[in-house]
Amino acid sequence: MAEQELHFTDEELNEIEKIKAKFPTAKAATLRVLWVAQKKYGHVEPEVQALVAKTLDLPESHVHGVASFYTQYYKEEMGKFVLDVCTCLSCQLCGGYDVLHQIEDRLGIKAGETTDDGLFSVQEVECLGACGYAPMVQITNGVYANNLTEEKVDKLLENLKNGKMPEFESMVMRQNEKRIKAATE
Amino acid sequence: MPEVFIDNERYEFEGDHMALQFILDQGMEVPFFCYHPSMSIPANCRQCMVKAGQYIKDDETGEYELDENGERKIRWFPKMQTSCALKLQDGMVIQTQETSEEAERAQKDTLELLLINHPLDCPICDQAGECPLQIQTYKYGPEGSRFEVKKVHKPKRVELGPRVTLDAERCINCTRCVRFTEEISETNQLTIVSRGDKNYPMTAPNQEFDDPYSMNTVDICPVGALTSTDFRFKARVWEMNQTPSIDITNGKGCNIDLWTRDNQVLRITPRQNKAVNDYWMPDEGRSAYELFNENRASRPSIKLDGSNQSNTSWNNAIETFAETIEAHSGDDVLVIGSPHASVEENYALNKFFNLLGASNARFTPHIIDGYGDGFLITDDQAPNTNGCRLLNLNETDHKDLATAISKAKVCIILSDNLVGRKVVAASDLGNTYTISFATNMTETAKASDLVIPITCVAEHAASYVNIDGRIQRSFPAKETKYTNRRLNLEMSEGRLDRYGTNFDNWVSEEHKVDCLPLWDFLNKLAERLGLDYHVNHSRTILAEISSAIPSFENVTFEKMDEQQGIQLNLDNQKIKQK
Ligand code: SF4
Ligand code: FES
Ligand code: FES
Numbered sequence: 001m002a003e004q005e006l007h008f009t010d011e012e013l014n015e016i017e018k019i020k021a022k023f024p025t026a027k028a029a030t031l032r033v034l035w036v037a038q039k040k041y042g043h044v045e046p047e048v049q050a051l052v053a054k055t056l057d058l059p060e061s062h063v064h065g066v067a068s069f070y071t072q073y074y075k076e077e078m079g080k081f082v083l084d085v086c087t088c089l090s091c092q093l094c095g096g097y098d099v100l101h102q103i104e105d106r107l108g109i110k111a112g113e114t115t116d117d118g119l120f121s122v123q124e125v126e127c128l129g130a131c132g133y134a135p136m137v138q139i140t141n142g143v144y145a146n147n148l149t150e151e152k153v154d155k156l157l158e159n160l161k162n163g164k165m166p167e168f169e170s171m172v173m174r175q176n177e178k179r180i181k182a183a184t185e
Numbered sequence: 186m187p188e189v190f191i192d193n194e195r196y197e198f199e200g201d202h203m204a205l206q207f208i209l210d211q212g213m214e215v216p217f218f219c220y221h222p223s224m225s226i227p228a229n230c231r232q233c234m235v236k237a238g239q240y241i242k243d244d245e246t247g248e249y250e251l252d253e254n255g256e257r258k259i260r261w262f263p264k265m266q267t268s269c270a271l272k273l274q275d276g277m278v279i280q281t282q283e284t285s286e287e288a289e290r291a292q293k294d295t296l297e298l299l300l301i302n303h304p305l306d307c308p309i310c311d312q313a314g315e316c317p318l319q320i321q322t323y324k325y326g327p328e329g330s331r332f333e334v335k336k337v338h339k340p341k342r343v344e345l346g347p348r349v350t351l352d353a354e355r356c357i358n359c360t361r362c363v364r365f366t367e368e369i370s371e372t373n374q375l376t377i378v379s380r381g382d383k384n385y386p387m388t389a390p391n392q393e394f395d396d397p398y399s400m401n402t403v404d405i406c407p408v409g410a411l412t413s414t415d416f417r418f419k420a421r422v423w424e425m426n427q428t429p430s431i432d433i434t435n436g437k438g439c440n441i442d443l444w445t446r447d448n449q450v451l452r453i454t455p456r457q458n459k460a461v462n463d464y465w466m467p468d469e470g471r472s473a474y475e476l477f478n479e480n481r482a483s484r485p486s487i488k489l490d491g492s493n494q495s496n497t498s499w500n501n502a503i504e505t506f507a508e509t510i511e512a513h514s515g516d517d518v519l520v521i522g523s524p525h526a527s528v529e530e531n532y533a534l535n536k537f538f539n540l541l542g543a544s545n546a547r548f549t550p551h552i553i554d555g556y557g558d559g560f561l562i563t564d565d566q567a568p569n570t571n572g573c574r575l576l577n578l579n580e581t582d583h584k585d586l587a588t589a590i591s592k593a594k595v596c597i598i599l600s601d602n603l604v605g606r607k608v609v610a611a612s613d614l615g616n617t618y619t620i621s622f623a624t625n626m627t628e629t630a631k632a633s634d635l636v637i638p639i640t641c642v643a644e645h646a647a648s649y650v651n652i653d654g655r656i657q658r659s660f661p662a663k664e665t666k667y668t669n670r671r672l673n674l675e676m677s678e679g680r681l682d683r684y685g686t687n688f689d690n691w692v693s694e695e696h697k698v699d700c701l702p703l704w705d706f707l708n709k710l711a712e713r714l715g716l717d718y719h720v721n722h723s724r725t726i727l728a729e730i731s732s733a734i735p736s737f738e739n740v741t742f743e744k745m746d747e748q749q750g751i752q753l754n755l756d757n758q759k760i761k762q763k
Contacts, residue, residue: 046390053389060389061366065376 346394426679436565515542
């Protein structure tokens, strides 16, 4: 991707101006503007980082440092759906690796790879704070699919292939289910 | 006056002080890595921990509260404090590792943590011997490590730029290098990438660390993570000998150290001088060591037929020189001093030929407009332009110099590559008998009829006046064929110098240049000519200058050494020159 091709539209620049106005310095807006860029391009490859740096008038090194610090920024092109499979302790105990291997199997790729059709990327991640509903998968820095079983994973992949994202679910810890049920009845 | 109590001693202080710097200023020690006196304080290495608290004062009476033994009560801060970022307050109590076991333990634990993923490859690391991490681990660190799992691996041998190589595994992420590019050189070329145990400094993708001051990061890196690509694996620091000197590659006169081994200068590093260069120097100045080692004029040479020069003996050189002088009247001799040579050399040369009836020496400054950066790189490419001015040499522009040369029958040039820097063409020198006093075999020396090899800044004690009018001096660092560091009390001796004999394979004669200090040669020439002229040492010349020329009043080597150079009054001079 040649650098000159990249630019923000007036609309995006407006949005960026609004973001900048919320912070005392342009530097402080780096995170938010990286998001604007990632939303637009689907990643923040070096050229995109350079665009952000230029737009905010910051050193490229700084933007690069920030982008590389956060795993949520994709430093290379990823699939349309990025499946973050948690294999940290709780999820691991509840079958996180089974979920991972099942996904790898069904998509024919390994963790860290992207399918040829550009639809899916799979990666192993550490705890996403959803231990109570383990095992789980996060989809493209967003929605969680929780309490996964083999069937649920297949269904999830099926839905995603048809462009259907899972709904956000409000979760309740299993040990609290009874109490809440009793209270609401 | 506000008071603090450090390791049970009372100190008074005025103004704002951070505990660490204050402690260091008292000549005591607390280990630290990320702190640097000329940069911001991020307090990220956590090595400088001390135990700190405050004597409790009664707000109403202003009296200190006492315990049952009559001792002042202390309210300790709840946690260990990083002393680099701890501002002194009246009545503060600080215990360093010397008096507090807790502080000692905190420092030890920090070191254990810093070393978890450190490769501990000191035996093959360039920094060994001058490594704060190594030194402080020996002094304050744990005996061993409890972390026996596999270490995290990171990139090695990364060429960050043309002059700096990174070993990311050795990095402790103190951010000194990053802050240097942000705060001192202001190129912002470095950042820390990634996080946790995987982070290390890096440039933005597709960018090079080509900062003109990049090698300062090598000096301030407290570990062996950033190394000089040029100096890597050349020598262990303890084999070298360190001699203070002055950067001669531009007009700033950065204070430097010359690092020699077996009379070769292997590297140049900056030496702190608040009034000139603080802790820094431009990368360019560091490659000057090549000038001191390579392509030197060694043993006189003379043009016998056509343009072929060949080496000759000192006796023959003196004889030829003397005959040339005797064959011409003073008016026919043009003496060209040099902003690239020292105050003493310019003065000695000028005086010598004045005695023989030649008119005042000329010199032409070596300025490249727009070359400087307002920091340590200057338009002026020579170390002693102001020195020549203060000595009242005749400042001449290129054109007038060329005319003067064409009129002269004999032209005497003091180490200045006039041909190389395009003041004159080699052919311009063809019609006059040209004698060069040269440190290096430059185009000018090669075009000369007689070349007298003289000592360079690395071989003599001499002074230079920088663009701001500060006079500073060098020390001999490298032996010539005729000097001996064991006899010359001005020269320092490294370990290998001290224990080496001619029968050791690390000692060789090769690196000693067959040259003389200009004044020594002039003594010999005076003797042959029967001229009443003799100086013992550059020190004597300077003494003479200081009594003869008001601008140099009271200037001595001793005073320069004590005060890291002396500020001369340049204004004085300008009035005189008009
Ligand atoms: S490379 Fe050296 S100076 Fe830079 S962060 Fe690492 S340890 Fe500090
Ligand atoms: S371990 Fe998977 S969400 Fe916490
Ligand atoms: S020197 Fe104080 S925290 Fe690094």
